[in-house]
Amino acid sequence: MPQTQDLLFRTLADPTRRALFERLCREGEQTVGALTARAGVSQPAVSKHLGVLKQAGLVLDRHEGRQTHYTAQRSALAPLIDWTSQMTGFWESRFDDLEDLLKRMDQ
Secondary structure, eight states: OHHHHHHHHHHHHSHHHHHHHHHHHHHOOEEHHHHHHTTSSOHHHHHHHHHHHHHTTSEEEEEETTEEEEEEOGGGGHHHHHHHHHHHHHHHHHHHHHHHHHHHHHO
């Protein structure tokens, strides 16, 4: 699981890849051409980024004729959601402990 988290964090650390993934999440299935039109980078760069996203399990591709369509796989984010939930619980506990300490110090 930590290796999966590491792969997802590394993959989404790149702002272009993150933007492509977010766009697919918001707008649904897109062709490489449609993604390239608003990506601000070349089509070969977009294709390379999509390949990395696919390798991490964050997108699926579907070929239709000469076009490749990509779809976001939101469920692939589950390891990151689990991690952030664990960290939330950890920090909430720490803040509760700090609050208790401060209350005791005020007495």
